[in-house]
Amino acid sequence: MDKKDYDISNLAISEADTIKEKSPWKTIVIYTILGFLWILFSDRFVDLFADSHETYKLMQSYKGVFYVVVTAVILFYLIKYDYSKIMKLTNDVSEKNEELVSFSEELIAMDEDLQQKIESLNIAMKSINEQKQFIDDIFQNSNTSIVTWGLDGEVLDINNHFTELMGYDRQDIIGKKWYEILLPEEQKYKYYELASKLESDRKVQNYENKAVAKDGRIFDMLWNNAMIYNPQNDLTIVVSFGIDLTMQKQNERRIYELAYNDKLTGFKNLIAFENDINSKINKKTSFTLYYLDMDNFKHLNEIHGHKCGDMFLKDYASRLLTIFDRTNVYRWCGDEFVIIEEDTNDINITKRIDEIALLTKNIWKYKNVEYYPSVSIGITKFPEDAENLEGLKKNMDMALYKAKSSGKSLAVAYHSDFQKDIEKKLDLENTITQALINESFRLVFQPIYSIKTGRIISIEALIRCKSLNINIGEMINIAEESGQILQIDRWVIKKAFEIMKNELDKYDILLSINLSAKSIASPDLIDYLSNITKEYNINPNKIEFELTEHSLIFDIDWSKEVIGKLKHLGFGIALDDFGTRYSSLNYLSTIPFDSLKIDKSYIDKIVDTDKSRVIVEQIIDLSHNLGLTTVAEGIEENEQLDILKKLDCDYGQGYLLDKPLELEDLIIKIN
Structure with missing residues (x-):
């Protein structure tokens, strides 16, 4: 209606x-x-x-x-x-x-x-x-900084997170040009760059810049920017969403430092080395590599502790910086350093080697520790010696190995003949492996006599192999480097136990067996010996294991624990080659040895050198005072034997008394 x-x-x-x-x-x-x-x-x-x-x-x-x-x-x-x-x-x-x-x-x-x-x-x-x-x-409580602004840079609005992060009040920045306030002087250009991109693309994502806070702090910011139309005032504005990357950037720098820098010395590490080398190789830049390895550093580290070793490495790193730029020096690992120099001139290389040797040989002191460092150096060049990273690494390894094996404290430049030496070494390792598989090894036994009575009181089991064309000492060194020594030790123990059970158990005689550092470090050694003792029904009191100082110092606490367990099983323990390397009286006072074997190097000189005779006399007296029996190794002259009798040495071993014997000949001797 x-x-x-x-x-x-x-x-x-x-x-x-x-x-x-x-x-x-x-x-x-x-x-x-x-x-x-x-x-x-x-x-x-x-x-x-x-x-x-x-x-x-x-x-x-x-x-x-x-x-x-x-x-x-x-x-x-x-x-x-x-x-x-x-x-x-x-x-x-x-x-x-x-x-x-x-x-x-x-x-x-x-x-x-x-x-x-x-x-x-x-x-x-x-x-x-x-x-x-x-x-x-959302605008005010967002964890993201939000800024709205015109294309002229004038700030229209900001949210609370922005003010909290940057410290500016609203009146400090609204109506002002943000780039005049926030951007450091060297980054003012970024506003014009950003505005240009926005006008062409209407949005710019993941745009980074530095931002200056009110208190002067510098923030790393990541922005996502977009132009939007505001119908209320018929204007186009820019909305910027910013994330503070400062902590992330700091963490990235820390991660980079951890990933590419050595924490102890501050030098770049292996990863950085490989990156830098590949970069130089790609640029065809000629350079020389110096591969440094401290001689006998492990003894300093293991005898005096890792803290002492770390202190030396930090000091040595500072020494290197006196002749090399920090960016050219890398800590390879442990006590090894690599130096890169873009110079392949042989005269300059020789000068560098002399400089390294000079700064290395200075005595190093820390508290009551004195260390006389020396360094072995392997040298290789690019592109003369190799054209890729793997080839260079292999070459410097071979050069360093040659320096070490030639007597240490040497600098050796790579030569193609080194490859032949490596191949020879690999052939020997293969020969050792085949000898273990084919059971080509055999045992001989060198008697140890009582100097007073002339009676055989013990025998030392020694390994031999006809298929190896090198002396047994070189074979042992190669086996220790390759890790095959552990298999050899197990074979010797098993064979010696078998012979003891079948041939020697009826005699009142002690059987000595050498144990390598690898065996001492093996976590299953004690279980193995316990099982094999039961298997052959051997009286462990008739077995003595000979350990060298060298085999003990890799981990002295572990070595003490292993020796304690060996003694608990009933085995005797002898300290072999006493007087060589870095002998320490601490071993004698803290480790329950039964006997001490005086190294042949002292016995060789007791006839002609009074000092050697005095040292041997002191070793014998010290051993007796500690309740240890003494064994003189390498007796080859009657004069040596006479002096040892006067010095009251208990036992003797050497070619004057007996060479290593086959089992049949040994049994005849015993009988």
């Missing part, structure tokens, strides 16, 4: 109300007038025509009836007329009322729809407000 219908309805209702109020009075008035007119004129009319009293009465009756009939008819038509109007109006009102009801229902429906729309609008507004609050919370 429109507004016009609504007005008509109101008008109809108004007219109906008027009729209801006026129509009854109108009818009454008409009736009253007619009544008065009838009374007024009807009596005159009767008087005019009535000639008698009866006629008059009759005409009065007819007049009354006529009046009643006429007024009734008139009333009928008047009432009918009014009623028809009333009915018409009633119908109109009814129709309008129905229309009004319908309109009212429409209004109610519209009102309900309006209410729903209002509720929806309220919900939408609430959601928008919540979303706006949510976005604002």
Whole structure:
């Protein structure tokens, strides 16, 4: 229903109300007038025509009836007329009322729809407000620095994280050019670079720059930038999301230092060396490699402790820096260093070697420790000796090995003949392996005599092999370098136990077996000896193991533990080659040896050198005072034997007394 219908309805209702109020009075008035007119004129009319009293009465009756009939008819038509109007109006009102009801229902429906729309609008507004609050919370509480700015660099807004990180208040930076405040002077160009990229690409990701905080600190920042259109002010702005990479960069630098630098000396390490070498090789840059290895450093490290060894290496590193640039020196591992110089002139190489030798030989002191260092050097050149990293590494290894094996404290330049020596060494290792597989080894036995009685009191088991064309000492050295010595030791022990059980058990004689450093370091040595002793039912009191100082000092604490377990099993322990290398009286006081073997180098000189005789005498006296028996090794002259008798040495061994014997010959000797 429109507004016009609504007005008509109101008008109809108004007219109906008027009729209801006026129509009854109108009818009454008409009736009253007619009544008065009838009374007024009807009596005159009767008087005019009535000639008698009866006629008059009759005409009065007819007049009354006529009046009643006429007024009734008139009333009928008047009432009918009014009623028809009333009915018409009633119908109109009814129709309008129905229309009004319908309109009212429409209004109610519209009102309900309006209410729903209002509720929806309220919900939408609430959601928008919540979303706006949510976005604002994200903006303000994000762990990312957020900056909005115009392409002219003017800052429009910043979030809380930015202010917390950089220390700026909002008034310090909003409305200012961010690049004037944040960028260090040397990085001002980055703003123009960034703005140019944004104009062309509309977004720039993973853009790094330095940022200056309010307190002057420099941050490493990573930004993701995007241009967006703001319909509220019809402007295009830039939104930048920044992450602080400062700690990450510091960690990366630390990781780099750990990955590429040696922690102890500060020199670059093996990984950095390989990277730098490959770079020089790719650039075809000629250079010389010096491969330095400290001689006998492990004795300093193991006797006096790793702290002492580390102190020396730090000091030696500082010595190297007096003649080399830090970027050219690398710590290879342990006590090894590599130096790169872009100079392959032989005269200059010789000068460098002399300089290294000069700075190395100076005595080094730390607290009560004195160390006389020396260094072996392997030298190789690029591209003369090799054209790739692996070849250079192999060459410098061979050159250093040659320097070490030639007497140490030497500098040796690589030569192609070294490859032949390596191949020979590998052939010997293969020969040893085949000898173990084919059981080509055999045992011989060198007697140890009582110097006083001349009786055999023990025998030393020695390994021999006809298939090896080198002396047995060289074979042992090669086996120790290759690790084959452990297999050889196990073979000797097993064979010696077998011979003891089958041939020698009935004799009152002690069997000595040499144990290498590899065997001492082996974690399953004790279990092996325990099992094989049970297998052959050997009396361990008839077995003595000979250990050298060299085999003990790799890990003195471990060695003490192993010797203690050997003694617990019942085996005897002899200290072999006493007086060589770095002999220490600490061994004699802390390790439960049963006997001490004086090295041949002292016995050789006791006839001609008073000092050697005094040293041997002191060793014998010291051993006796500690409850140890003494064995003199390498007796080859009668004069030596006579002196040893005078010095009260217990036992002797050497070619003067007996050479190593085959088992059959030994048994004849014993009998």
